[in-house]
Amino acid sequence: MGEIQMKNTRDGNFLQRVSKVLLARREASLVILLAVILVPIVVRSPQFLSFTNIDRIINDISILSIVAIGEFFVILSNGIDLSVGSIIAFSGMASGMLNEAYPQVPVFFLLLLGTGLGAVMGAVNGALVAYGKIPPIITTLGTMSVYRGLTFVLSKGTWVTAHEMTPNFIGFPRQSFLGISALIWMALIVIVVTYYFSRFTRSGREIYAIGGNATAAKFVGVNEKRIRFMVFVISGTLFGFAGSLWTARYASAVNEMATGFEMQAVAACVLGGVNFAGGAGAIPGVVLGALFLGVLNNALPVVYLSTFYQTLVQGMIVLLALVINTMVDQRKTRKLLEQRRAR
Amino acid sequence: MAEQRDLVAKTRLIQETGWRNALIELFTKWEVLLGIIFVLMVVFFSNLSPYFLDYFNLMNATFQFSEKAIMALPMIFIIMCGDIDISIASIIALCAYAVGTASAAGVGTPGLIAIGLAVGAAAGLVNGLLITGFNMPAIAVTLATQSIYRGIAQAALEERAMTKYPAEFGFFGQEFIPGTMIPFELVLYIGLAVIMGFVLHKTSYGRRLYAIGSSPEAARFSGIKVKKIRITNYMLMGLFSGIAGVLLTSRILSARSNIATSWDLEVITLVVLGGVSINGGKGTMWGVVIASFLVGYLKFGMGLLKLSGTIMTIVIGTLLIIAVLLPRLLDGYKNTRKMRRQQAEAALQSAKA
Numbered sequence: 001m002g003e004i005q006m007k008n009t010r011d012g013n014f015l016q017r018v019s020k021v022l023l024a025r026r027e028a029s030l031v032i033l034l035a036v037i038l039v040p041i042v043v044r045s046p047q048f049l050s051f052t053n054i055d056r057i058i059n060d061i062s063i064l065s066i067v068a069i070g071e072f073f074v075i076l077s078n079g080i081d082l083s084v085g086s087i088i089a090f091s092g093m094a095s096g097m098l099n100e101a102y103p104q105v106p107v108f109f110l111l112l113l114g115t116g117l118g119a120v121m122g123a124v125n126g127a128l129v130a131y132g133k134i135p136p137i138i139t140t141l142g143t144m145s146v147y148r149g150l151t152f153v154l155s156k157g158t159w160v161t162a163h164e165m166t167p168n169f170i171g172f173p174r175q176s177f178l179g180i181s182a183l184i185w186m187a188l189i190v191i192v193v194t195y196y197f198s199r200f201t202r203s204g205r206e207i208y209a210i211g212g213n214a215t216a217a218k219f220v221g222v223n224e225k226r227i228r229f230m231v232f233v234i235s236g237t238l239f240g241f242a243g244s245l246w247t248a249r250y251a252s253a254v255n256e257m258a259t260g261f262e263m264q265a266v267a268a269c270v271l272g273g274v275n276f277a278g279g280a281g282a283i284p285g286v287v288l289g290a291l292f293l294g295v296l297n298n299a300l301p302v303v304y305l306s307t308f309y310q311t312l313v314q315g316m317i318v319l320l321a322l323v324i325n326t327m328v329d330q331r332k333t334r335k336l337l338e339q340r341r342a343r
Numbered sequence: 344m345a346e347q348r349d350l351v352a353k354t355r356l357i358q359e360t361g362w363r364n365a366l367i368e369l370f371t372k373w374e375v376l377l378g379i380i381f382v383l384m385v386v387f388f389s390n391l392s393p394y395f396l397d398y399f400n401l402m403n404a405t406f407q408f409s410e411k412a413i414m415a416l417p418m419i420f421i422i423m424c425g426d427i428d429i430s431i432a433s434i435i436a437l438c439a440y441a442v443g444t445a446s447a448a449g450v451g452t453p454g455l456i457a458i459g460l461a462v463g464a465a466a467g468l469v470n471g472l473l474i475t476g477f478n479m480p481a482i483a484v485t486l487a488t489q490s491i492y493r494g495i496a497q498a499a500l501e502e503r504a505m506t507k508y509p510a511e512f513g514f515f516g517q518e519f520i521p522g523t524m525i526p527f528e529l530v531l532y533i534g535l536a537v538i539m540g541f542v543l544h545k546t547s548y549g550r551r552l553y554a555i556g557s558s559p560e561a562a563r564f565s566g567i568k569v570k571k572i573r574i575t576n577y578m579l580m581g582l583f584s585g586i587a588g589v590l591l592t593s594r595i596l597s598a599r600s601n602i603a604t605s606w607d608l609e610v611i612t613l614v615v616l617g618g619v620s621i622n623g624g625k626g627t628m629w630g631v632v633i634a635s636f637l638v639g640y641l642k643f644g645m646g647l648l649k650l651s652g653t654i655m656t657i658v659i660g661t662l663l664i665i666a667v668l669l670p671r672l673l674d675g676y677k678n679t680r681k682m683r684r685q686q687a688e689a690a691l692q693s694a695k696a
Binding site for chain 2: 313
């Protein structure tokens with residue numbers, strides 16, 4: 001198949017070749033699209049590309065990237081996780097409350113607590129899906145409300161506000177190291193590690209295999225249950241980690257925090273070219289998808305749309321990306337069929 | 344000696360299983376189990392609270408769940424075909440916004456109802472066309488339209504609420520059938536359940552739903568217009584969400600962009616708890632009707648015991664998971680019994696020979 005694509009790119013004139021290469025890679029087309037929407041925004045408000053604004057956007061999408069990568073692994077295995085916001089809320093609330101109750105506990109352990117709790121909640125999801133054979137959508141629809149309810153139970157309905165937390169905790173995301181904030185470093189580490197995992201490890205490749213064709217994967221010896229369990233543990237871990245970061249960055253832990261965040265996580269994945277049928281997609285695309293959303297959210301006020309339009313615009317973009325993904329996919333299948341017939 | 348004892352035990356197992364099987368068959372039937380749980384729940388709550396078994400209270404409590412129960416009816420069709428719709432709560436918000444705006448513009452009650460139902464049906468139709476037209480996964484599409492439908496209401500209403508309605512508009516969501524203590528909403532729900540139950544169990548449309556759910560491929564090859572039926576299902580879902588939207592607006596006489604959030608969870612829970620298999624092809628109207636009263640009165644009872652809404656959310660979420668897990672365990676139990684019996688029979692035959 002790789003050979004056929006190579007041959008195709010050699011056909012036609014230079015422009016056609018370039019466009020073919022660009023369109024073949026989702027990452028490339030996203031970058032172009034990003035540039036296209038940036039032009040009118042920058043024309044209208046040149047400060048949009050100022051250093052402080054770019055810094056703000058990247059800080060904003062750091063948490064989203066981590067969460068979207070978690071969602072990516074689940075969608076890659078042909079599942080979905082709707083309990084994103086609830087896991088973030090529970091982990092964030094727990095680390096906020098621990099910080100309030102025991103200010104002497106170092107930040108590292110607060111992050112560890114959130115991450116660990118997330119892993120446990122993800123493991124519950126994974127066990128129900130892999131071993132209880134409950135479809136991911138039903139499982140996570142159920143645990144979404146269970147975890148959110150447990151957050152209320154944990155906090156007894158109260159909030160943790162900025163002055164109840166230590167300056168250490170709420171200050172660390174902004175601490176900069178080599179000119180880059182700690183929050184961005186965290187996101188970068190997650191991106192690099194998960195990229196390596198998904199590309200170069202056996203388990204990572206097995207997720208692609210299960211998502212692409214579970215029956216075929218099972219026949220070549222992939223342990224389906226283990227993989228399905230694992231993707232939810234990975235996603236839960238990342239959501240939990242993001243929850244602790246969320247509390248620190250926004251300097252408050254509220255019961256309703258991150259409600260509806262599953263939509264943004266899924267949006268980043270779909271924009272990044274992750275196939276909902278499973279088995280296709282990559283981390284760089286997801287990160288670019290998150291960046292795209294970040295720019296968009298940031299640009300709404302510039303084009304005189306109130307933040308009340310955010311949900312609507314996001315929904316429309318996801319729908320559009322879905323349609324494009326499907327059409328590209330169908331065209332690929334048709335081409336493959338034609339090639340097979342020609343041979 | 345030991346062999347003989349074993350043989351006797353096996354013979355007894357087979358003899359016993361005759362009537363015991365019939366009983367086990369009956370009591371592992373999902374609808375019967377739900378009925379038993381319902382009775383147990385009533386006994387439980389009426390022992391704990393003197394206000395539970397009160398005719399007026401019981402009737403009044405139905406206001407809290409009739410709208411969700413109405414939405415569960417077309418959701419049966421959708422889940423039966425192996426689909427899902429998580430945009431229904433947003434469709435309600437969209438309908439409420441449309442009804443509220445029309446009312447503020449001076450449209451009368453019949454017009455308001457027509458607008459609510461039309462907007463709902465249109466939203467459902469869009470879902471159906473997107474899903475079948477582009478062949479996209481239902482969960483992804485309805486997740487997107489969930490944002491779009493509520494997003495429209497949010498962009499238009501912002502923080503405002505539409506609270507101006509004609510005086511008689513409140514009838515549908517608040518009043519009782521004149522001369523009785525039966526709420527209009529409840530009567531409407533039962534009426535719609537009878538109609539939808541008839542469609543599901545007595546018409547070719549219903550039989551086709553089961554066929555699609557069992558195997559969409561086989562259904563398509565046997566000449567069933569799968570796409571058309573799925574689109575119809577989504578349109579029905581939208582229409583019934585529109586009905587629920589009108590009822591809810593009429594009940595609370597206020598349309599905000601954040602109404603009915605997380606209703607999708609509860610509606611899907613009702614359907615799944617009612618015994619409709621999420622893998623498609625299985626389930627009855629009876630089960631879902633019993634489940635709607637079960638969950639409705641469970642929440643009412645918990646409210647009487649002064650349990651918070653949070654606890655109820657946890658219970659509903661857990662219920663959803665258990666409702667999927669339990670039938671699988673029951674099936675496993677039935678299968679092992681069957682296998683044991685077959686083994687015993689085989690052993691007996693060979694011993695006789």
